[in-house]
Amino acid sequence: MFCFSTSIEKRNLIYGVYDDEHKLLDTVREVRSKGIEVFDCYSPFPVHHLDEEMGVRRTYLSIAAFLCGMTGFCLGLLLEFYTMVFDWPMIIGGKPSDYHMLPSMVPVVFECTILCTAYGIGILFFARNKMGHGVVPDILDIRQTDDRLIIAFDADSLSSEAKIDVNNAMKNNGVLEINSYKGQYAEALLTEGGAHA
Amino acid sequence: MSVIDSAIRHPLVTGGKTYADITVDICRPLENKPSKSWWIGFSISFVLLLVLFATLFYTVWTGIGVWNINKSVMWGWDITNFVFWIGIGHAGTLISAILLLFRQKWRMSINRSAEAMTIFAVMCAAVFPFFHMGRIWVGCYWVFPLPNAFGSLWVNFNSPLLWDVFAISTYFSVSLLFWYLGLIPDIATVRDRAKTKARKFWYNFFSMGWTGSVRTWARYEVVSLILAGISTPLVLSVHTIVSMDFATSVIPGWHTTIFPPYFVAGAIFSGFGMVLTLLLVARKVLNYENYITIGHLDAMAKIIMLTGTMVGLAYITEFFIAWYSGVQYEQYAFINRATGPYWWAYWTMMSCNLIAPQLFWIKWARRTPWFLFMMSIVVNVGMWFERFVIIVTSLHRDYLTSSWAMYSASWVEIGIFVGTFGLFFTCFFIFCKFLPIINMAEVKGIIKNRE
Numbered sequence: 020m021f022c023f024s025t026s027i028e029k030r031n032l033i034y035g036v037y038d039d040e041h042k043l044l045d046t047v048r049e050v051r052s053k054g055i056e057v058f059d060c061y062s063p064f065p066v067h068h069l070d071e072e073m074g075v076r077r078t079y080l081s082i083a084a085f086l087c088g089m090t091g092f093c094l095g096l097l098l099e100f101y102t103m104v105f106d107w108p109m110i111i112g113g114k115p116s117d118y119h120m121l122p123s124m125v126p127v128v129f130e131c132t133i134l135c136t137a138y139g140i141g142i143l144f145f146a147r148n149k150m151g152h153g154v155v156p157d158i159l160d161i162r163q164t165d166d167r168l169i170i171a172f173d174a175d176s177l178s179s180e181a182k183i184d185v186n187n188a189m190k191n192n193g194v195l196e197i198n199s200y201k202g203q204y205a206e207a208l209l210t211e212g213g214a215h216a
Numbered sequence: 217m218s219v220i221d222s223a224i225r226h227p228l229v230t231g232g233k234t235y236a237d238i239t240v241d242i243c244r245p246l247e248n249k250p251s252k253s254w255w256i257g258f259s260i261s262f263v264l265l266l267v268l269f270a271t272l273f274y275t276v277w278t279g280i281g282v283w284n285i286n287k288s289v290m291w292g293w294d295i296t297n298f299v300f301w302i303g304i305g306h307a308g309t310l311i312s313a314i315l316l317l318f319r320q321k322w323r324m325s326i327n328r329s330a331e332a333m334t335i336f337a338v339m340c341a342a343v344f345p346f347f348h349m350g351r352i353w354v355g356c357y358w359v360f361p362l363p364n365a366f367g368s369l370w371v372n373f374n375s376p377l378l379w380d381v382f383a384i385s386t387y388f389s390v391s392l393l394f395w396y397l398g399l400i401p402d403i404a405t406v407r408d409r410a411k412t413k414a415r416k417f418w419y420n421f422f423s424m425g426w427t428g429s430v431r432t433w434a435r436y437e438v439v440s441l442i443l444a445g446i447s448t449p450l451v452l453s454v455h456t457i458v459s460m461d462f463a464t465s466v467i468p469g470w471h472t473t474i475f476p477p478y479f480v481a482g483a484i485f486s487g488f489g490m491v492l493t494l495l496l497v498a499r500k501v502l503n504y505e506n507y508i509t510i511g512h513l514d515a516m517a518k519i520i521m522l523t524g525t526m527v528g529l530a531y532i533t534e535f536f537i538a539w540y541s542g543v544q545y546e547q548y549a550f551i552n553r554a555t556g557p558y559w560w561a562y563w564t565m566m567s568c569n570l571i572a573p574q575l576f577w578i579k580w581a582r583r584t585p586w587f588l589f590m591m592s593i594v595v596n597v598g599m600w601f602e603r604f605v606i607i608v609t610s611l612h613r614d615y616l617t618s619s620w621a622m623y624s625a626s627w628v629e630i631g632i633f634v635g636t637f638g639l640f641f642t643c644f645f646i647f648c649k650f651l652p653i654i655n656m657a658e659v660k661g662i663i664k665n666r667e
Contacts, residue, residue: 102370126379154425166235
């Protein structure tokens with residue numbers, strides 16, 4: 020039941036709006052204990068442990084970073100060996116231009132490692148999130164980048180009992196509003212003291 | 217998971233701010249018309265930037281002879297200014313990377329502006345090594361391993377000057393990425409508040425479709441941690457390699473193994489000096505006293521005191537080792553530094569970098585903004601003189617008395633140096649106008665004092 024595509028396009032969602040990350044975390048814990056999957060959460064700042072509570076698997080980006088770093092390491096060595104040892108060895112100031120110059124290769128190899136790690140992981144991060152210049156963001160609620168935290172459920176995948184459980188879990192944990200989202204159309208199902216309603 | 221009002225830890229953000237308050241406060245300078253003080257500051261900086269262009273043009277057009285460097289003092293203000301700016305460019309990554317690894321949460325209000333400062337300072341630094349090559353149109357072949365028609369003669373990978381090229385370009389690129397990555401969630405916040413078409417377009421363009429989804433945040437945190445992890449050795453390597461420009465030579469006064477740690481401490485010292493200079497003004501002008509609190513200033517003053525003392529210890533160690541080595545050239549280089557024709561530069565350096573920061577043992581000195589501002593200027597001046605002393609006093613009297621010479625900067629060299637301040641502040645004013653100078657996303661995560 021776990022959905023890998025997190026695009027909200029053409030989906031029928033129920034979402035709760037919160038003003039506190041701990042209320043959101045408690046809701047996630049409650050619905051997960053009943054075996055209900057959370058579609059996604061949105062927050063203006065990172066909420067610690069939310070991904071673990073939601074059962075999001077840990078990203079492989081750290082392994083990718085290591086591989087990028089190794090690539091940079093090899094490219095740096097290749098560059099230095101090719102230019103200084105094979106293609107056109109130069110002896111300047113009596114310094115070696117064969118494998119004896121390995122110690123003086125260290126700084127450039129190190130910098131190449133760092134550069135490839137950083138840019139490799141940067142590019143992979145944007146690719147994995149499908150981020151890019153000019154991508155139109157999937158904003159469920161305009162306040163999700165300002166001061167509200169959002170929990171969203173895929174209404175089509177919930178049974179009618181599960182919908183009741185979800186509603187109760189949100190209400191028990193101090194939700195401000197519960198809204199529904201169908202494509203571009205949002206309708207308030209419940210509003211409780213929300214100034215933005 | 218409950219709210220704890222800690223008696224030991226003071227809140228990092230004061231004034232009882234809510235999430236919405238943070239958004240409104242930090243976005244205010246971006247969304248309103250620039251103030252009169254912004255226009256005055258920007259205009260002055262822009263005029264200085266034009267001075268930079270003019271003096272650089274004159275240097276390239278006429279030749280490097282318009283500088284007063286000579287056969288003995290072949291590095292003058294150019295490399296002094298280069299090391300000065302690159303040192304300033306160390307605080308940003310230190311604050312965001314090393315303090316992130318040490319879980320120092322007070323970094324969050326200041327890391328954005330410090331990182332921006334890093335990038336602008338490295339840009340200013342890059343001007344000097346580039347233009348000191350003289351014939352800049354062939355210079356690219358001397359510093360980058362580009363295929364060429366000279367045989368093909370590659371760059372010399374045995375030279376620390378070349379390592380420096382790699383270190384600084386990597387440092388600039390990685391700092392830029394780290395800064396931009398941190399900006400994306402905040403740009404998205406500004407995007408969702410944008411009213412005009414142009415603002416919507418540009419902030420949407422640079423926010424890259426950020427939504428704040430939990431999966432994105434989880435990956436973002438991992439990537440931030442990895443970038444911090446690799447930036448930490450990077451920032452230490454950069455100034456280590458800058459110090460090797462000197463330390464691997466055989467010039468008395470330069471040829472010392474203490475240089476790498478000594479330069480790194482000096483870089484952190486001068487970087488925090490410049491961060492203080494900028495933030496003391498910014499927090500006042502933009503009304504950010506609740507975000508950049510006295511507690512933040514206090515913490516920065518402590519780091520300045522620590523690193524200033526480390527630098528001072530290095531000065532004294534150098535002097536001692538020169539005497540203890542028994543090498544007469546080494547001994548003369550240091551005696552000449554302290555008592556020779558450039559004694560005033562040496563003692564300016566000593567009093568600004570070692571003696572002045574000792575005032576920060578007093579709590580009042582660490583917590584009084586106007587006094588801190590004066591001290592931050594003293595630190596900046598002192599660190600410029602440190603580089604001047606290292607470079608000029610070591611070169612002007614070397615092994616042969618026949619080649620002894622004196623050096624003072626020409627108006628062109630002074631113009632270029634003043635001009636780089638124009639470049640630095642022009643960039644900084646533009647940054648203040650178009651981007652949030654405090655990391656909203658991170659600050660929102662720490663306002664509720666939970667343990």
